[in-house]
Amino acid sequence: MSILFKNARILKFEDENFNVLNDACLIVNGKKIKKIFTKEDKNYKKTLDASYERVIDCKGNLLMPTFKNCHAHSPMTFLRSMRDDLPLREWLFENCFPKEALLTDDDVYWYTYIAILEYLASGIGLSVDMYAHKDAYVSAFRDAGFRVIISHDFDERNIDPNIIEEDYIKYNNLKGKNADLVGARFGVHSEYLNNDKTIKQVADIVHRYKKPFYAHICETKRETDECIARHKITPVEYFDKFGLLDYGGAGYHSVWLTENDMDIYKKKNFYAVLNLGSNVKLASGTINLPLMFKKKVNMAMGTDGAASNNNLNFFKEMFLASSVPKLNSEDKDLTSYKAEEIFKIATINGARCFDMPEIESLEEGKLADLVMIDMKNPSMQPINNIITNIVYSGSTACVKLTMINGKILYEDGKYNVGEKVDTIYKTAEKLKNQLLAKL
Amino acid sequence: MSILFKNARILKFEDENFNVLNDACLIVNGKKIKKIFTKEDKNYKKTLDASYERVIDCKGNLLMPTFKNCHAHSPMTFLRSMRDDLPLREWLFENCFPKEALLTDDDVYWYTYIAILEYLASGIGLSVDMYAHKDAYVSAFRDAGFRVIISHDFDERNIDPNIIEEDYIKYNNLKGKNADLVGARFGVHSEYLNNDKTIKQVADIVHRYKKPFYAHICETKRETDECIARHKITPVEYFDKFGLLDYGGAGYHSVWLTENDMDIYKKKNFYAVLNLGSNVKLASGTINLPLMFKKKVNMAMGTDGAASNNNLNFFKEMFLASSVPKLNSEDKDLTSYKAEEIFKIATINGARCFDMPEIESLEEGKLADLVMIDMKNPSMQPINNIITNIVYSGSTACVKLTMINGKILYEDGKYNVGEKVDTIYKTAEKLKNQLLAKL
Numbered sequence: 053m054s055i056l057f058k059n060a061r062i063l064k065f066e067d068e069n070f071n072v073l074n075d076a077c078l079i080v081n082g083k084k085i086k087k088i089f090t091k092e093d094k095n096y097k098k099t100l101d102a103s104y105e106r107v108i109d110c111k112g113n114l115l116m117p118t119f120k121n122c123h124a125h126s127p128m129t130f131l132r133s134m135r136d137d138l139p140l141r142e143w144l145f146e147n148c149f150p151k152e153a154l155l156t157d158d159d160v161y162w163y164t165y166i167a168i169l170e171y172l173a174s175g176i177g178l179s180v181d182m183y184a185h186k187d188a189y190v191s192a193f194r195d196a197g198f199r200v201i202i203s204h205d206f207d208e209r210n211i212d213p214n215i216i217e218e219d220y221i222k223y224n225n226l227k228g229k230n231a232d233l234v235g236a237r238f239g240v241h242s243e244y245l246n247n248d249k250t251i252k253q254v255a256d257i258v259h260r261y262k263k264p265f266y267a268h269i270c271e272t273k274r275e276t277d278e279c280i281a282r283h284k285i286t287p288v289e290y291f292d293k294f295g296l297l298d299y300g301g302a303g304y305h306s307v308w309l310t311e312n313d314m315d316i317y318k319k320k321n322f323y324a325v326l327n328l329g330s331n332v333k334l335a336s337g338t339i340n341l342p343l344m345f346k347k348k349v350n351m352a353m354g355t356d357g358a359a360s361n362n363n364l365n366f367f368k369e370m371f372l373a374s375s376v377p378k379l380n381s382e383d384k385d386l387t388s389y390k391a392e393e394i395f396k397i398a399t400i401n402g403a404r405c406f407d408m409p410e411i412e413s414l415e416e417g418k419l420a421d422l423v424m425i426d427m428k429n430p431s432m433q434p435i436n437n438i439i440t441n442i443v444y445s446g447s448t449a450c451v452k453l454t455m456i457n458g459k460i461l462y463e464d465g466k467y468n469v470g471e472k473v474d475t476i477y478k479t480a481e482k483l484k485n486q487l488l489a490k491l
Numbered sequence: 492m493s494i495l496f497k498n499a500r501i502l503k504f505e506d507e508n509f510n511v512l513n514d515a516c517l518i519v520n521g522k523k524i525k526k527i528f529t530k531e532d533k534n535y536k537k538t539l540d541a542s543y544e545r546v547i548d549c550k551g552n553l554l555m556p557t558f559k560n561c562h563a564h565s566p567m568t569f570l571r572s573m574r575d576d577l578p579l580r581e582w583l584f585e586n587c588f589p590k591e592a593l594l595t596d597d598d599v600y601w602y603t604y605i606a607i608l609e610y611l612a613s614g615i616g617l618s619v620d621m622y623a624h625k626d627a628y629v630s631a632f633r634d635a636g637f638r639v640i641i642s643h644d645f646d647e648r649n650i651d652p653n654i655i656e657e658d659y660i661k662y663n664n665l666k667g668k669n670a671d672l673v674g675a676r677f678g679v680h681s682e683y684l685n686n687d688k689t690i691k692q693v694a695d696i697v698h699r700y701k702k703p704f705y706a707h708i709c710e711t712k713r714e715t716d717e718c719i720a721r722h723k724i725t726p727v728e729y730f731d732k733f734g735l736l737d738y739g740g741a742g743y744h745s746v747w748l749t750e751n752d753m754d755i756y757k758k759k760n761f762y763a764v765l766n767l768g769s770n771v772k773l774a775s776g777t778i779n780l781p782l783m784f785k786k787k788v789n790m791a792m793g794t795d796g797a798a799s800n801n802n803l804n805f806f807k808e809m810f811l812a813s814s815v816p817k818l819n820s821e822d823k824d825l826t827s828y829k830a831e832e833i834f835k836i837a838t839i840n841g842a843r844c845f846d847m848p849e850i851e852s853l854e855e856g857k858l859a860d861l862v863m864i865d866m867k868n869p870s871m872q873p874i875n876n877i878i879t880n881i882v883y884s885g886s887t888a889c890v891k892l893t894m895i896n897g898k899i900l901y902e903d904g905k906y907n908v909g910e911k912v913d914t915i916y917k918t919a920e921k922l923k924n925q926l927l928a929k930l
Contacts, residue, residue, distance in 0.1 A: 129872070129873070130873060131875075132872075132873070132875060132880065132884060133875040133876040133879040133880040133883060133884065134875040134876070136825075136829075136830055136876075136879050136883060137825050137826060137828070137829045137830060138824075138825060138826070139823075139824035139825065139826065140823075140824075140825070166869055166872050166873070167869075169869035169872075170869035170870055173868070173869060173870075173888065174886075331818075332814045332815060332818050333810075333813075333814045333883065334825070335814075335817050335818045335822070335823055335825060337818075338818065358884070361883075361884075362879075362880070362883040362884040363870045363883070363884035363885075363886070364870070365870070365886060367886075368807070368810065368886075371772075371807065374772075375771045375772045375774075376771060376815065376818075378774050379770075379771050379774045379776075379777065379815075380819065383774070384578075384579075384774055385577075385578035385579075386575075386576050386577060386578065386579070386773070386774060387576060387577070387578065389576070390575075390576045391575055391576060428912065428916065429612070430605055430606075430608035430609035430612055431609055431612075431802045431803070431804070431887075433568070433571075433605050433608075433916050433919065433920075434568070434569060434571070434605070434916070434919050434920045434923050435920065436570075436571060436572040436573040437572040437573070437575075440572040440575050440801075441571065441572040441801070444572060444575060444772065444800075444801040444802070445571060445572065445797070445800075445801040445802035446802075447613075447802070447804060447806075447807075447886050447887045447888065448870075448886045448887070448888040449612065449886065449887040449888040449890075451888075473867065477867065477872050477873070480872065480873050481872075481873045481874065484873050
């Protein structure tokens with residue numbers, strides 16, 4: 053399908069900087085961005101008047117890259133607001149785990165669909181997921197036409213780490229409809245759910261493929277302290293000892309890094325994936341972003357699951373990342389990093405963290421993954437600094453349209469995701485009540 | 492006008508607790524809520540089938556009281572995202588003050604209109620404003636049909652505190668269209684912009700009228716420390732020494748209260764108005780909410796101005812108030828207060844803080860100030876705990892309709908506020924550019 057977006061502001065990313073192209077047009081052809089142009093283009097009039105299957109007048113609204121959700125547990129939407137304001141371990145062991153143990157593939161499929169709706173409505177275009185029932189959640193993403201990367205959740209109870217390699221081959225080589233939207237990466241759940249033997253076996257696979265590695269790292273102080281008690285080294289040093297950071301990758305949360313841990317991240321081109329919404333709500337701690345920026349550590353962003361967060365909303369994540377770490381540091385002048393850098397973390401860096409340059413930015417020849425921001429939302433007015441505005445003032449109400457792989461999946465509150473919204477909600481509600489009845 | 496809302500969930504507040512009435516109806520007649528009823532009502536069918544000027548099928552969406560913005564500087568929208576990530580005093584003295592000094596009544600009128608749009612789109616139904624150019628911003632609120640309370644901004648540079656009494660009489664007794672939407676309260680800007688003489692004169696007025704008093708109190712550590720250096724007592728003790736807390740009222744921000752300050756608030760039935768968005772973004776500090784709840788201090792909520800926050804969004808304020816003070820306290824079990832209590836602060840308590848029982852809750856005979864929450868927004872699904880969901884997962888995208896004084900001012904992204912939205916944005920942008928050109 054060919055679509056012309058006209059009268060747009062277009063957020064370009066060039067030489068590591070953002071700039072807004074005014075009065076611009078963007079042509080999508082099939083899955084790709086075919087052309088970006090302005091009145092200065094010598095064929096302007098001709099290109100504008102060519103035939104397109106759809107012409108969208110953006111009326112000055114902004115086209116920007118999608119947000120990349122680099123750490124998620126999408127099927128957990130069913131636990132949203134089921135229990136809150138509880139001690140962490142009571143919440144986890146008494147609320148979450150017993151219910152998750154009862155999940156069927158059918159449950160996971162429909163609960164994932166709710167997350168997909170939420171992603172689209174808040175401008176997110178990629179979910180990096182870590183959860184059981186992989187076939188079930190991958191099916192939901194494929195049926196909806198949404199991008200997903202499986203970050204393997206292996207833990208020692210699964211016994212044989214070769215499953216990581218099998219899943220890597222399987223999910224990177226799917227055939228059929230929307231198979232190109234699915235990928236897989238090497239990884240484990242965490243240090244605390246593994247042992248020396250399994251980690252050694254995983255390291256062998258990673259070194260054989262020379263590919264990046266992803267895991268939960270240093271989310272809570274307790275987890276970090278217990279690793280040090282077990283191994284006399286931090287979780288980062290532990291994974292690094294096995295060479296698991298040699299080809300990059302990322303540590304989800306990365307709240308309790310030491311300075312040496314940060315230096316290792318920097319040296320190995322390893323990313324920290326920020327999950328402020330979850331960390332703040334569960335009081336897990338505050339990541340030292342002023343120091344991370346000073347050390348130039350690579351960072352991306354994620355939402356974690358809806359049970360802990362409780363929503364899947366990058367506007368909230370960006371506001372929190374821009375403010376809470378400054379509040380909780382010595383940087384009372386607020387100068388250690390800027391809103392633009394958080395915006396880059398939420399968009400460009402997410403694609404880089406998973407080596408997906410084809411969805412990194414809006415550029416001719418790249419895949420057409422984009423979001424339209426409603427500049428007529430009052431929180432965007434008057435127009436002073438568009439990026440700062442998105443980071444500090446934006447909300448999901450500012451998202452007018454989300455396109456993935458050249459297809460408009462969300463526009464003005466309406467979804468185009470295979471299943472009907474009412475069917476998704478009704479089925480999920482029914483399945484959730486059936487699951488609760490089994491407890 | 493008579494309006495029937497049918498097939499609604501209605502959030503009732505009874506005996507200090509919220510509960511949701513399912514399959515319920517609500518009739519608005521003129522400015523008031525005439526009737527709330529369910530199928531159990533003996534005249535159910537007859538009432539449902541009576542004649543109304545408009546019937547709104549809520550399709551299971553929630554009707555709840557409006558949020559009450561108890562501390563705002565509405566005209567400051569023009570400074571939104573103009574400068575950020577700067578040291579506080581540089582931001583204030585070099586960015587804000589020189590521009591504010593150039594403001595005309597016309598500027599203030601149009602910038603206030605942007606705030607009104609933002610309030611409506613996020614379910615806020617009252618703004619308690621502290622700013623210069625009172626006639627100008629009051630005009631915008633009246634023209635839009637939005638509620639405003641003037642919290643007097645007197646400071647010693649105005650020389651004669653009698654202006655507080657004059658304004659109190661004037662704005663509490665306006666005549667004409669929407670005059671009933673305007674009120675005024677006694678107050679001053681702060682301790683640091685006053686002196687013993689002016690504060691004594693203000694105290695005389697407050698005691699003569701036996702009415703509550705409102706001011707900025709303990710927003711920053713510096714402000715608090717400087718008061719102690721000047722007067723050997725805290726700002727709260729200072730105001731209390733003059734008897735200014737004798738009839739209640741509120742301290743805006745109240746971040747740096749001592750335990751004794753909290754005890755004074757409690758004893759005098761004085762409210763703390765939370766402004767987490769501003770406090771977090773400007774790194775002003777974290778209010779000790781676990782201790783405030785333990786001491787049962789009364790609290791309400793505000794947004795502060797758009798220059799510091801940078802948006803006017805109670806969903807953000809509620810999430811921050813529910814999480815950041817726990818993160819930054821010893822309450823690692825997260826049990827010191829619950830989401831429901833923050834929701835009460837954002838709604839019921841706001842009306843109580845300004846002695847406005849007529850807009851406190853949805854009840855027959857009260858004024859029809861209400862919000863419809865879109866339960867079909869994916870962040871509201873599945874439906875586990877509606878109030879927790881609004882506090883932790885909600886966003887402005889969940890607001891479908893806002894009604895004030897029986898009139899629908901916002902519905903499905905469309906405004907009914909006297910001026911056209913495009914006119915508001917264009918005029919505000921033009922005036923802002925003219926103002927900047929004068930610098």
